[in-house]
Amino acid sequence: MVDEKKIRNSFSSLKKDIEKLNSVLSGVANKIEELQKALPEKILDATEEKIFTSKVFVNNKMKKTVVGVLESGWFSNGEKCKEFEKKFSEYCGAKHAIAVSNGTVAIEIVLRTLGIKNGDEIIVPSHTTMPSVEPILHVGATPVFVDINLETYNIDENKIEKAITKKTKAVLPVHLYGNPAEIEKIKNICEKNKLLLIEDCAQANGSRFNGKPVGTFGIAGCFSFYPTKNLTVCGEGGMIITDDDKLARKARVLINHGEDGRYNHIMLGHNYRLGEIHCAIGIEQLKLLDWFIERRRQIAKLYDECLENSDLILPKETGAGKHSYHLYVVRTSASKRNKIIEKLKNENIYLGIHYPIPVHKQKIIGELMNVPVLKNTEKACKEIISLPVYPTLKDEEVIMIAQKIKEVMG
Numbered sequence: 001m002v003d004e005k006k007i008r009n010s011f012s013s014l015k016k017d018i019e020k021l022n023s024v025l026s027g028v029a030n031k032i033e034e035l036q037k038a039l040p041e042k043i044l045d046a047t048e049e050k051i052f053t054s055k056v057f058v059n060n061k062m063k064k065t066v067v068g069v070l071e072s073g074w075f076s077n078g079e080k081c082k083e084f085e086k087k088f089s090e091y092c093g094a095k096h097a098i099a100v101s102n103g104t105v106a107i108e109i110v111l112r113t114l115g116i117k118n119g120d121e122i123i124v125p126s127h128t129t130m131p132s133v134e135p136i137l138h139v140g141a142t143p144v145f146v147d148i149n150l151e152t153y154n155i156d157e158n159k160i161e162k163a164i165t166k167k168t169k170a171v172l173p174v175h176l177y178g179n180p181a182e183i184e185k186i187k188n189i190c191e192k193n194k195l196l197l198i199e200d201c202a203q204a205n206g207s208r209f210n211g212k213p214v215g216t217f218g219i220a221g222c223f224s225f226y227p228t229k230n231l232t233v234c235g236e237g238g239m240i241i242t243d244d245d246k247l248a249r250k251a252r253v254l255i256n257h258g259e260d261g262r263y264n265h266i267m268l269g270h271n272y273r274l275g276e277i278h279c280a281i282g283i284e285q286l287k288l289l290d291w292f293i294e295r296r297r298q299i300a301k302l303y304d305e306c307l308e309n310s311d312l313i314l315p316k317e318t319g320a321g322k323h324s325y326h327l328y329v330v331r332t333s334a335s336k337r338n339k340i341i342e343k344l345k346n347e348n349i350y351l352g353i354h355y356p357i358p359v360h361k362q363k364i365i366g367e368l369m370n371v372p373v374l375k376n377t378e379k380a381c382k383e384i385i386s387l388p389v390y391p392t393l394k395d396e397e398v399i400m401i402a403q404k405i406k407e408v409m410g
């Protein structure tokens with residue numbers, strides 16, 4: 001017999017349960033909606049960890065390769081160095097790659113190899129870091145500073161010819177921030193005036209111009225693997241690339257105590273070699289370089305989108321150049337710049353200025369030579385700000401940084 005009353009009671013209790021469940025579900029839905037609304041705020045506040053302009057990427061393969069070198073007992077002039085040089089030369093499409101202790105000596109060795117000396121003049125931008133110019137002074141030559149193009153922050157190729165004198169031996173453009181200089185035009189100027197072209201690619205590992213890696217347009221390209229760079233050896237390191245056999249051979253001798261064959265010293269050299277541990281890390285980093293650059297370019301695009309309606313002047317990629325965004329540099333008035341830097345610093349975000357004092361305004365340069373007035377260079381130095389950009393920077397962090405900057409901009 002069906003107990004009708006019992007069934008009715010069961011139904012009514014089931015109904016009550018369903019009502020209760022519905023009310024719980026609608027509470028959950030409200031909570032989710034509340035959380036979703038609060039999410040942008042949450043992201044905006046998510047700055048417990050300090051954010052700097054750069055951060056080194058280290059993975060397990062890099063750790064393992066270091067242990068491998070430690071266990072091998074072979075730390076200098078070994079197989080890792082040969083492999084790193086080979087892979088780097090292949091990556092750039094250059095005939096030779098010579099690993100050296102850092103990017104500064106890469107430039108110095110190239111200048112020495114080419115016989116640049118006292119009385120020679122080298123055309124160079126001043127809107128760069130001291131190590132672009134230091135090697136010129138070390139070999140006894142004179143830097144001749146040329147102003148920059150304010151859109152690209154690179155040497156203004158239209159101002160190079162005016163700076164050429166009988167003493168000019170070379171032009172040394174810097175691919176600043178990873179943005180290639182107008183290197184084809186500069187190459188033409190060098191060819192027309194019989195000048196050497198040496199590229200400072202310290203900030204431009206993996207940057208290209210017309211699809212061709214920077215560093216391959218002139219007689220030599222000089223790279224840095226300092227920890228902030230697109231490719232780092234987690235310490236100091238550098239590379240010279242060239243297609244010139246004579247230059248490569250002499251550079252190898254110069255970085256190795258002037259030794260040409262065991263214990264046979266044919267010229268006064270240096271110890272500018274790069275150790276095996278650094279080369280081993282370099283090999284692993286090189287495998288990831290294209291991915292690093294792709295991620296840097298995604299971040300730059302996101303900053304572009306987030307900041308497009310602000311008053312900031314955003315970085316520009318010149319037609320034929322592929323920017324690798326070693327740095328993402330924006331520009332605003334000097335007073336706003338200070339406010340932005342202060343406000344973000346209070347929120348654990350450390351922005352940079354690359355560079356606050358141009359090379360021609362450095363004390364040491366003023367003591368050595370008459371310095372020119374470089375209007376664009378001097379303006380840029382007062383207005384630029386470098387925003388954080390590195391492969392592991394998250395999209396939400398980029399959005400947050402842009403938002404905070406926009407708040408200051410008003």
Ligand SMILES: Cc1ncc(COP(=O)(O)O)c(C=O)c1O
Nearest residue numbers: 102103104131132202224225226
């Ligand atoms: C443009 C430029 N040139 C040269 C160098 C020198 O490189 P390194 O620090 O490896 O000596 C650097 C790096 O600081 C640089 O940014």
